[in-house]
Amino acid sequence: MLTKTLEQTYFVIDFDSTFTKVEGLDELAAISLAGQKDRDEVVAKIKDMTDRGMAGELSFEQALQQRIELLRAHRDHLETLVEFLRGKISDSFSRNKQFISEYRDQIFIVSSGFREFILPIVTEMGVREDHVFANTFRFGEDGTITGYDETNVLSQNGGKVQLLRQLSLPGDVYVIGDGYTDYELRESGLANKFFAFTENIERQRVIEKADHIVTSLDDFLYINKLSRSQSYPKSRLKVLLLENVHARAVELFRREGFQVELLKGALDEDELIEKVKDVAILGIRSKTMVTKRVLENAPRLMVIGAFCIGTNQIDLATAEEKGVAVFNAPYSNTRSVVEMAVGEMILLMRGIYQKSVKMHEGEWDKSAKNSNEVRGKKLGMIGYGNIGIQLSVVAEALGMEVLFYDLVEKLPLSNARQCHTLEELLQESDVISLHVDGRKSNANIIGEKEFALMKDGVVFLNLSRGHVVDVKALAAALKSGKIRGAAVDVFPSEPKTNDEAFESELRGLPNVILTPHIGGSTEEAQASIGEFVPNKLLNYVNTGSTFGSVNFPEVTLPPLHDAHRLLHIHANVPGVMSKINGIFAKYNVNITGQYLKTSDKIGYVITDIAKNYSNEMIQELRDIEQTIKFRMLY
């Protein structure tokens, strides 16, 4: 029996919404009707007919005729359309130009669209001119599009089937398309497989009929083991973004071809375990706890992005052991926290917040009692990291004297002074502001004893982490008047979403500004984080670079050049490197670059090799006992 190979397979590809992201006729209407009063209405009508035709709800011939009548287009508009379509080639087609040129003798474009705009686009991408089958327009003497060639089978119902029959391709036929007329080729028996292409549009009636649903051309090439631009199609990788991270992040991941899911709130441990099972990239903010259990149930997880500064919500050590790199945005919301702290300390020193509350209740309390300037006062900061330093600069500009206490020796900026002990800082400061990180050992570093050491009438701010302060002790200190006012942005237990109620001993106390963990919630900060973190994650996924990771050995890698990159994460025990290099030697692999960084727990070795290696060699690398994670890039 003759067994068919892919050399005898023909690829019949649709144009509109498959090869390009858009429907050509719809776009032609938008161009030809520009400036006309009824443009939006007519374009919507045309789009609706295209959709119904593509979904198989309207006879194709009917849909075509009615759309052409509505178009009011001219030959000149076609040039504009072609220019527009050049920028609308589907991303996965643009990425895989190589496949088109390699298989140009086996690729056919069969479309019910129009040759006048299809031909320039697909031939520029490497498709053979004589392999393009589509309708053609009829023009009036003045160049107006008056109709189409009705003798062309593609203008008729069942046209694609008729055309394929005429082509009589001598091998298997795989059809890639998004419309019902593409499926009809499979239904007719002329095609062996129909791949519903969903990169641009998903039509339920079409995907139900498909042999395979392919989310991109990479996906199609992967399924059929054909050469492609991505070692593993990104369209097969899931990105889960929680806590309403900025829309820019969603856009950046979608643009790269990932499947992206965005949820508004945080998830609890069980919910997250359920969701994270098939997730490759996880994006969170401060509320989602990524525990050991979560990580143990996330076999496909490659990388976590904390869309914030703090990473105490993630079990970093377990993530490292599991080969999951973690990145954050260490500077994007620093300034936002600082501005909020400055504003709050002024409001509290002047009693403005309390006076405003009284005014809303109808009370007029004009007095200077307990109302002070911040100028000349001592600001004591616990934690002199990025936020502390930035706050110290702004506070000095306001005329404050800055003291700080930090666990490590720090270079004091300007006139700031480092205190040797926490006690010293507590006893001297008029305003105390917490800017420590959320490590576990920082639990309750400020409690009854520490409040007792503070000056009477101190202003107290916590915009760092909730568990750092004993809230009961803070409430008592406020009630006794020891503290004249406090601003608290973070709490030991915070609602997961805006729909949950907020409970705290601090509710209802006078001169206490309570805010829902919004120190970093400015549009500027969120937009910056929404760009910064995805870029870090994409850089790791695309190149293997771990620069800026908070739990992985840091490696900055050069771009990949004419090689394949093997990324091997393993338990850091003696002998693993010699096993890896032993395998390369055994298979006589040509290594073009090798990079190794280790931590106490893991080794991360990246090897660029010449492309002519065997699959057995790859399997042996995967099978090394200490391998934690292995992936390839090309």
Ligand SMILES: NC(=O)C1=CN([C@@H]2O[C@H](COP(=O)(O)OP(=O)(O)OC[C@H]3O[C@@H](n4cnc5c(N)ncnc54)[C@H](O)[C@@H]3O)[C@@H](O)[C@H]2O)C=CC1
């Ligand atoms: N409210 C909000 O929305 C936001 C809160 N944050 C919180 O602020 C924290 C600080 O941010 P960065 O300044 O950027 O971090 P950072 O890591 O640059 O600075 C933290 C500093 O605190 C010091 N430190 C830690 N524990 C200490 C202790 N017990 N006593 C004295 N010093 C201690 C560290 O040595 C370090 O210098 C973050 O970790 C995060 O938890 C950050 C952004 C927004």
Ligand SMILES: O=C(O)CCC(=O)C(=O)O
């Ligand atoms: O904006 C957030 O969700 C968290 C901000 C924060 O606490 C941080 O950046 O560490």
